[in-house]
Amino acid sequence: MFGTITAGISQGFIWAVLALGVYISFRLLEFADLSCEGSVTLGASIAAMLIWKGLNPFLASIIAFCGGCIAGSVTGILTTKLKIPPILSGILTMISLYSINIHIMSIATGTSGTANLSLLTFSKNTIYGVLRTALGLEKTYVTLICGAVFAVVIIAVLYWFFGTELGSSIRATGSNEKMCRAQGINTDTTKILGLAISNGMIALAGSMLCQYQNFSDVNMGVGSIVIGLASIIIGETVFMKVKNFALRLLGIVVGSVIYRIVVAIVIYSGMPSTDLKLMTAVIVMVALSLPIIKNAFYASSKKRKMRSEAAEIDAEVTKNG
Amino acid sequence: MADISTMLELKNVTKTFNPGTVNEKVAMNRLSLKVNKGDFITVIGGNGAGKSTLMNAVTGVFGVDSGKIILDNIDITHLAEHKRAKYFGRVFQDPMMGTVPDMEIQENLALAYRRGKPHGLKWGISASEKTLYREQLSRLGLGLENRMSAKVGLLSGGQRQALTLLMSTLVRPKMLLLDEHTAALDPKTAEKVLTLTNEIVGEDDLTTLMVTHNMQNAIDYGNRLIMMWDGKIILDIGGEDKKKLTVEALLEAFSKASGSAFANDRALLS
Numbered sequence: 001m002f003g004t005i006t007a008g009i010s011q012g013f014i015w016a017v018l019a020l021g022v023y024i025s026f027r028l029l030e031f032a033d034l035s036c037e038g039s040v041t042l043g044a045s046i047a048a049m050l051i052w053k054g055l056n057p058f059l060a061s062i063i064a065f066c067g068g069c070i071a072g073s074v075t076g077i078l079t080t081k082l083k084i085p086p087i088l089s090g091i092l093t094m095i096s097l098y099s100i101n102i103h104i105m106s107i108a109t110g111t112s113g114t115a116n117l118s119l120l121t122f123s124k125n126t127i128y129g130v131l132r133t134a135l136g137l138e139k140t141y142v143t144l145i146c147g148a149v150f151a152v153v154i155i156a157v158l159y160w161f162f163g164t165e166l167g168s169s170i171r172a173t174g175s176n177e178k179m180c181r182a183q184g185i186n187t188d189t190t191k192i193l194g195l196a197i198s199n200g201m202i203a204l205a206g207s208m209l210c211q212y213q214n215f216s217d218v219n220m221g222v223g224s225i226v227i228g229l230a231s232i233i234i235g236e237t238v239f240m241k242v243k244n245f246a247l248r249l250l251g252i253v254v255g256s257v258i259y260r261i262v263v264a265i266v267i268y269s270g271m272p273s274t275d276l277k278l279m280t281a282v283i284v285m286v287a288l289s290l291p292i293i294k295n296a297f298y299a300s301s302k303k304r305k306m307r308s309e310a311a312e313i314d315a316e317v318t319k320n321g
Numbered sequence: 322m323a324d325i326s327t328m329l330e331l332k333n334v335t336k337t338f339n340p341g342t343v344n345e346k347v348a349m350n351r352l353s354l355k356v357n358k359g360d361f362i363t364v365i366g367g368n369g370a371g372k373s374t375l376m377n378a379v380t381g382v383f384g385v386d387s388g389k390i391i392l393d394n395i396d397i398t399h400l401a402e403h404k405r406a407k408y409f410g411r412v413f414q415d416p417m418m419g420t421v422p423d424m425e426i427q428e429n430l431a432l433a434y435r436r437g438k439p440h441g442l443k444w445g446i447s448a449s450e451k452t453l454y455r456e457q458l459s460r461l462g463l464g465l466e467n468r469m470s471a472k473v474g475l476l477s478g479g480q481r482q483a484l485t486l487l488m489s490t491l492v493r494p495k496m497l498l499l500d501e502h503t504a505a506l507d508p509k510t511a512e513k514v515l516t517l518t519n520e521i522v523g524e525d526d527l528t529t530l531m532v533t534h535n536m537q538n539a540i541d542y543g544n545r546l547i548m549m550w551d552g553k554i555i556l557d558i559g560g561e562d563k564k565k566l567t568v569e570a571l572l573e574a575f576s577k578a579s580g581s582a583f584a585n586d587r588a589l590l591s
């Protein structure tokens with residue numbers, strides 16, 4: 001049980017990078033970006049292929065990040081310059097990436113149509129393998145430490161970036177595009193840039209995930225956006241009253257870790273792992289509709305109260321009259 | 322030929338929406354207008370007269386079909402909206418439109434302070450700016466100077482419009498464009514915002530276009546009044562003539578100039 005939970009936490013840190021990426025598009029740009037699903041796999045495919053080719057895993061992860069940035073820019077260009085609706089732009093990128101990812105993994109094996117790559121024989125040359133040798137610790141702890149350090153560094157960088165003039169203009173674009181153009185901000189550029197950073201981080205998460213599980217598969221991104229959203233929503237619920245931006249980002253990391261712990265416990269208690277996606281979707285559905293459910297509940301309880309008050313007055317009138 | 326007294330000139334500007342369809346609408350019909358430096362022009366006209374189209378064409382929300390738009394001797398006809406932004410301060414009718422609700426008051430001001438400048442990797446707000454913002458906010462007399470890190474989404478419509486007005490003039494624009502900026506406010510707040518507008522415009526001698534549905538306001542404020550109808554300017558009154566205007570005279574002038582019996586209060590004031 002303890003092992004399950006620590007494994008959950010260390011995976012939580014990896015998925016937190018993805019959730020932070022989704023946060024940039026979903027919350028800051030108000031753009032439900034489905035290219036996420038392709039970008040996760042893109043990052044994994046690039047990292048796996050480069051590690052197969054013997055490249056330094058840290059360098060491979062950085063290149064994976066850049067690959068994600070390109071994917072995000074494509075979605076951005078589709079929606080801003082070619083005026084394709086946001087959801088469709090994301091889907092187009094995602095679908096294109098499916099083929100591209102197979103091509104990338106095929107480079108490693110030399111056989112076309114390679115849909116997955118195992119890194120088991122290269123596990124010493126992943127970021128976790130290298131750090132394990134360097135630190136002389138067990139894999140779970142290496143993943144934990146590495147994930148925590150990574151999360152802190154990424155939060156710090158994001159906090160800095162979104163506080164700068166450029167970052168502020170990206171945040172403003174998501175909130176009020178018309179006003180931004182009136183202030184001289186090129187909203188096409190800010191959107192493309194925001195999506196590039198978002199998908200870059202998602203691809204980085206993908207590369208970390210593939211190095212963690214020593215495996216890259218063309219379908220590994222399926223449902224990742226929902227997992228990202230679940231982490232964001234859990235984080236926002238836990239850190240509800242927090243206004244500070246850095247703490248809100250931290251909330252997402254915490255949300256991601258909580259999500260993974262829940263998943264670990266659920267699977268440990270015997271739920272088939274294939275039901276996981278359904279469970280995640282239900283969590284997100286309930287969380288997103290919570291305000292409406294709350295309002296409906298509030299309204300009906302108010303109605304009941306008013307009705308009982310009216311009945312009391314009636315009774316009073318009958319008594320006195 | 323450089324013309325130093327003219328701030329804005331529209332030459333035969335035409336804009337048609339949905340051309341070739343049943344919804345075709347000529348919003349600006351060979352419209353020409355010369356705005357002098359320091360002019361405070363009020364713009365009136367019924368719905369669909371082309372007032373907002375005029376504003377949007379000048380600021381580049383959309384391109385025009387033909388004609389030229391010259392601002393201070395620069396041809397801006399084909400300049401992208403975000404590139405002309407540095408020349409214009411804008412306040413929209415909808416109080417939600419002019420500010421970023423998810424950002425702090427000071428962050429909004431910081432965006433306005435950088436209007437038309439490149440956005441780099443410097444920190445979004447410097448300490449010296451904050452002093453400037455505090456000073457400027459205290460001019461509004463709304464106590465916002467003590468709430469600089471509050472989210473703009475928490476402010477009332479009137480507070481937001483006042484803030485938008487301040488933002489639009491924080492860096493002196495070549496022109497201030499007000500598109501029915503008090504229409505969504507209650508009468509008392511509207512009056513406050515108008516007084517503030519008059520103060521700000523007067524202090525900096527800003528060249529201003531103010532669209533309004535309130536004819537009394539159109540008469541009371543500014544040094545020039547134009548009336549639009551069917552995509553054209555049908556009346557242009559300035560100087561002493563404007564001071565003598567009354568709402569009745571304006572209605573009469575409208576029916577004469579437009580040559581239509583449509584000139585009732587409803588057409589103009591709705």
